Amino acid sequence: MKNNLKYLLVGIAFGIVFVKAEVISWFRIQEMFRLQSFHMFGVIGSAIAVGMLSVWLIKKFNIKTINGETITFTPKTFNKGQIYGGLIFGFGWAITGACPGPLFAQIGTGATVISITLISAIGGTWVYGRFKDKLPH
Amino acid sequence: MSILEFIKQPWPWYVAGPLIGMTVPILLLIGNKAFGISSSLRHICAACIPAKIPFFQYDWKKEAWNLFFVAGIFSGGFIAASLLVNPSTIVLNPKLITELSGYGITDYHAMVPAQLFNWSSLFTLRGLIMMVGGGFLVGFGTRYAGGCTSGHAIMGISTLQWPSLVATCCFMAGGFIMANFILPYILLLS
Numbered sequence: 001m002k003n004n005l006k007y008l009l010v011g012i013a014f015g016i017v018f019v020k021a022e023v024i025s026w027f028r029i030q031e032m033f034r035l036q037s038f039h040m041f042g043v044i045g046s047a048i049a050v051g052m053l054s055v056w057l058i059k060k061f062n063i064k065t066i067n068g069e070t071i072t073f074t075p076k077t078f079n080k081g082q083i084y085g086g087l088i089f090g091f092g093w094a095i096t097g098a099c100p101g102p103l104f105a106q107i108g109t110g111a112t113v114i115s116i117t118l119i120s121a122i123g124g125t126w127v128y129g130r131f132k133d134k135l136p137h
Numbered sequence: 138m139s140i141l142e143f144i145k146q147p148w149p150w151y152v153a154g155p156l157i158g159m160t161v162p163i164l165l166l167i168g169n170k171a172f173g174i175s176s177s178l179r180h181i182c183a184a185c186i187p188a189k190i191p192f193f194q195y196d197w198k199k200e201a202w203n204l205f206f207v208a209g210i211f212s213g214g215f216i217a218a219s220l221l222v223n224p225s226t227i228v229l230n231p232k233l234i235t236e237l238s239g240y241g242i243t244d245y246h247a248m249v250p251a252q253l254f255n256w257s258s259l260f261t262l263r264g265l266i267m268m269v270g271g272g273f274l275v276g277f278g279t280r281y282a283g284g285c286t287s288g289h290a291i292m293g294i295s296t297l298q299w300p301s302l303v304a305t306c307c308f309m310a311g312g313f314i315m316a317n318f319i320l321p322y323i324l325l326l327s
Contacts, residue, residue, distance in 0.1 A: 004205040006167055011209015012216065014160055019217035020144070021153030025248045027229055030237075033309075033316030036230035042150030043157065044290060050158025051172075051295030058165060065169050072169060073296050076283065082304040085281025086289075090311015092274030094320055095267050097249070099286045100279060101174040103272075104207045108214025111249040113256050117272035124276025125178040129192035135281065 018105045026097025033094050079137040085128075092121075147223050160287075161295050170202060173288030175279035177207045218248075240324040253324075263326040282307070 018024045023043055032040035057063065058071055065071060093099055096117055098106055103121060106114045128135075164170040181204070183197040226245045234245075242252050258264035279285040282304045284293060290308065293301020 004202050007164075007170075007202045007205040008209040008212070010160065010163055010167070011206040011211075012213040013209075014157070014206075015210040015213015015215075016217045016221065017148070017153050017156045017213075018210065019214055019248065020148040020221060020223075021150065021157075022147055022227060022248065023153065023157075024214070025227060026250050026253070027227055027233065027237075027245065029312075030316060031230055031233055033312045034230075034233060034236075036233050039150050043154040044286070046151060046154030047158035047291050048294050050155045051161035051291050052297075054158070054162035055165075055295045058162065063166070065166055067168075069169050071165050074171065076293060076298040076300045078300040078303065079283075081281045081283060082289075082300050083307050085278045085283070086304040086307025087278070087311040087314075088274050089278025089282055089285065090308045090313070091315040091319070092271050092276075092278055093286075093308060094312040094315035095271035095323070096275055098275070099174070100178060100275065101207070101210055101285070101287055103275070104174075104210040105214030105217075106249050108211040108216075109218035109248055110215075111247065111251075111254060113254050113259060113268065114249060116259060117254075117268045117275075120269045120272030121276030121279075122178050122181050124273040124278070125175075125280045126182045126186055126188075126190075126193075126276075127273075128277050128280040129179070129182060129190050130188075132192050 014101070015105045015108060018102055019109060024098060024102035024105045024109070029094065029097040081135070081137045084136065141221075145221050145223055147227070158291065158295075161292055168202060171288070172292040173203070173284055174207060174210075175276075175285040175288060176200065177203045178276055179280060180204055240321075242324075261327060263323060266323055266326070278311075 021043060022028045028040055031037035063071065100121065103114060103118045107118065161172050164172050180197040180200050183193040183195060187193040229245065242250055244250065244252050254268060259268055282289065284304065286308065289301040289304040294305060
């Protein structure tokens with residue numbers, strides 16, 4: 001519990017950035033998918049650039065965690081789920097104007113009805129788990 | 138301009154993007170954790186509705202950090218919306234405003250358009266499709282794809298995982314198809 005509080009703090013900072021940069025705005029997501037604004041592309045692109053640079057630095061200088069552990073990376077393997085699931089997620093992203101992180105932040109801003117969207121997303125995850133073996137991967 | 142006034146303005150992409158990107162090294166450095174948010178939905182299933190499904194039979198408590206992280210995102214949303222709220226309305230491309238006004242969407246005050254997403258419209262066809270259907274697609278799709286924008290687009294591409302690049306391109310393609318070719322018809326429903 002105590003050990004996990006630091007993740008709560010990182011989450012709080014992250015949620016504030018989400019709201020202040022309007023990343024959780026349904027309108028901004030519509031602008032992005034209609035290619036009417038550079039804003040979201042700039043956010044995602046610069047986030048990836050900073051992430052990539054920091055991972056490169058961690059690997060290059062073999063930087064350890066604050067507890068002295070070696071940082072590990074798990075390689076991802078390709079399966080067709082990344083295509084089918086990716087498209088399905090994209091549909092949902094454009095309808096709701098939110099990916100999983102923003103859903104939590106949107107509820108926090110007072111849009112209580114989004115809790116229904118979150119419950120439905122949890123339901124979608126459950127249905128995937130239930131029928132995983134029957135889906136093409 | 139005071140610091141608080143400065144913070145209350147909307148933050149430009151070149152401030153927000155790098156801050157979001159910093160989450161990747163912060164989570165790695167403080168606990169060797171891979172950035173990803175959609176896994177939280179799986180952990181909630183494993184904790185609350187496991188139903189003897191192998192996909193949910195794992196020790197979710199070991200992944201509890203992720204639930205603290207999303208609880209933080211919720212709290213961050215609350216703090217920003219109550220203490221750091223932008224006094225003016227969002228500045229959008231006029232083309233979008235013209236298009237949306239055709240569907241009766243005229244209120245740009247909140248992050249989530251109140252005219253689309255509200256409790257009384259939940260039981261209309263449009264509301265059901267957008268809130269319940271949209272949420273389902275988000276949850277089902279991210280798990281099927283093995284991650285969302287954070288896990289694939291940011292963490293995955295940052296660590297040069299080409300499957301994540303494929304997933305990210307599909308996220309964008311799906312969003313593009315929905316927003317331009319399908320959502321306009323959904324918005325016409327009542």
